Amino acid sequence: MKSNKIETIAVHGGQKPDPVSKARGMSVCRTTAYVFDSAEHASNLFALKELGFIYSRLGDPTSQILETRLAQMEGGSAAVVTSSGTSAVHYTALTLARAGDEIVAASNLYGGTHTMFKILLPDQGITVKFADSNRPDSFRDQITSKTRFLFVETMGNPALDMPDISALAKIAHEHHIPLVVDSTFTPPTLYRPIEDGADIVIHSLSKWIGGHGAAMGGAIIDSGKFDWKNSNVPLFNEPDGNYHGIRWAHDLPTELAPQAFALRFRTVPLRNLGACLSPDNSWIFLIGCETLHLRMERHNENAFAVARFLKKHPEISWVRYPGFEGDPSYTVASKQLKKGFGGMVVFGIKAGKGKSATERGRKFIENLSLFSHVTNVGDTKSLATHPASTTHSQLTEEEQKATGLPPELIRLSIGIEHIDDIIADLEQALAN
Ligand SMILES: Cc1ncc(COP(=O)(O)O)c(C=O)c1O
Structure with a gap:
């Protein structure tokens, strides 16, 4: 057919x-x-x-x-x-x-x-x-x-x-x-x-x-x-x-x-x-293809909900999600992406409680419990990482800036778990 x-x-x-x-x-x-x-x-x-x-x-x-x-x-x-x-x-x-x-x-x-x-x-x-x-x-x-x-x-x-x-x-x-x-x-x-x-x-x-x-x-x-x-x-x-x-x-x-x-x-x-x-491994990826459209719907929906939650949170200084009107990616994203804005959210925590924004970000990652601290994206499981000290650590400070990577940036790959559990984990990690 x-x-x-x-x-x-x-x-x-x-x-x-x-x-x-x-x-x-x-x-x-x-x-x-x-x-x-x-x-x-x-x-x-x-x-x-x-x-x-x-x-x-x-x-x-x-x-x-x-x-x-x-x-x-x-x-x-x-x-x-x-x-x-x-x-x-x-x-x-x-x-x-x-x-x-x-x-x-x-x-x-x-x-x-x-x-x-x-x-x-x-x-x-x-x-x-x-x-x-x-x-x-x-x-x-x-x-x-x-x-x-x-x-x-x-x-x-x-x-x-x-x-x-x-x-x-x-x-x-x-x-x-x-x-x-x-x-x-x-x-x-x-x-x-x-x-x-x-x-x-x-x-x-x-x-x-x-x-x-x-x-x-x-x-x-x-x-x-x-x-x-x-x-x-x-x-x-x-x-x-x-x-x-x-x-x-x-x-x-x-x-x-x-x-x-x-x-x-x-x-x-x-x-x-x-x-x-x-x-x-080809067999594993074929199985992955078969449910990609279903998983992406949930990744998109959950990521948008997380981005909205973070935007309203008093401890957060900035959030980027291509689906937000006003985000620097929004114009291109709304032209190019046909079925949702993807499963990634990046953000920075405010400095405070005697700590810099980067220190608080690292502490936040350690506080997470449903999210896994791994250097990967696109899993069914929610993942968090601090790129400046991991995936992009070989770049100089200037190159990190050129790549759009402030030192405090936290990268979330939002999984397909229930949104209430995802938000609850973020909430407790920000509170601790
Ligand atoms: C955008 C992008 N391209 C390529 C790669 C490299 O792929 P792999 O880890 O499968 O070698 C990655 C890995 O994170 C990536 O994020």
């Missing part, structure tokens, strides 16, 4: 009952390698004349169901899954850029991505220039003939700033380079960035898509819309020594051309650096 309804795709996308066992659920193929039908079949698979399974580092049937489902949920042409969101970001950079190239990225990124862009990629010869995600023109100002892509998070971690994706896509496309977006904080039942012109979408599946804090994983989704036949993306136009000298923009069979990015991602960094997702 074909459906364009995301709730139906989330449950059925990419999967039919197994024709041999008749199992209705997804099978997990625990094998490293797949038998070739003949010598010709083997060489056709390696030459991309046919697509099929070779060796599980390159793909497996369970992960393929997940990839098909994610591509359909995001409205893309193909997806590739990886062992973490971090490897998905890194391999995206290596699929598009090499030593001597440049990237323009938002400064308000998840701390791990920020460090990768500030230290690791420059060590590999790729220069990253940082821009202000709230000012699309600041990206345009930094594009040179060496820029290979623009990179933003759809909802910045941790400040919850939301860049205008269609404005950034316009700038990227004027320069014939792709716009890459990490949409981890806005899973596809909330936002589909390809509809606003994003060319590549990245997810840390470890967050809301998996949804239960049960497994690590990442994914890229290729929109299939970017025109790779242009000199601003040389890795797609020159013979690729990594894969039989193929020119990805020119030599693929017509039906595979819309998957050029996904194919280079799979056959170059994934094949040669190896951070593949295990089929067991």
Whole structure:
């Protein structure tokens, strides 16, 4: 059955009952390698004349169901899954850029991505220039003939700033380079960035898509819309020594051309650096997809209620939630987010009782009992963290400021427990 309804795709996308066992659920193929039908079949698979399974580092049937489902949920042409969101970001950079190239990225990124862009990629010869995600023109100002892509998070971690994706896509496309977006904080039942012109979408599946804090994983989704036949993306136009000298923009069979990015991602960094997702974890993420839309409704509803509670609380100095009219993200959030404003709330406690705002914030986290103090988001369980001393602690004070991170900021990932219990826990932690 074909459906364009995301709730139906989330449950059925990419999967039919197994024709041999008749199992209705997804099978997990625990094998490293797949038998070739003949010598010709083997060489056709390696030459991309046919697509099929070779060796599980390159793909497996369970992960393929997940990839098909994610591509359909995001409205893309193909997806590739990886062992973490971090490897998905890194391999995206290596699929598009090499030593001597440049990237323009938002400064308000998840701390791990920020460090990768500030230290690791420059060590590999790729220069990253940082821009202000709230000012699309600041990206345009930094594009040179060496820029290979623009990179933003759809909802910045941790400040919850939301860049205008269609404005950034316009700038990227004027320069014939792709716009890459990490949409981890806005899973596809909330936002589909390809509809606003994003060319590549990245997810840390470890967050809301998996949804239960049960497994690590990442994914890229290729929109299939970017025109790779242009000199601003040389890795797609020159013979690729990594894969039989193929020119990805020119030599693929017509039906595979819309998957050029996904194919280079799979056959170059994934094949040669190896951070593949295990089929067991793909199975966990498939189960996560099936209830994503239901969980997100509760995450959105609970997070909005928490934000309202904090806003009225006398001990709180400020609260950010993209759903508040007047929040700096509200204009973009109300344009881009179709079904709620997400499960994250960030806030600062007032200084007082002889303590600084940061000291009181840390004490508040220790006082929580239903909330878990962990460095994660997107779990069914409510979570709290203090990013300045954990996820973003490798950033300098100035970089923390640029990323929208005041030292007292507390980040809450609101779970799907009963709202009364969530509020009661916050209330007692603020009182103690
Ligand atoms: C927005 C964002 N992107 C990427 C990542 C990295 O994903 P993973 O932890 O799955 O490697 C994270 C992790 O917190 C994140 O918040």
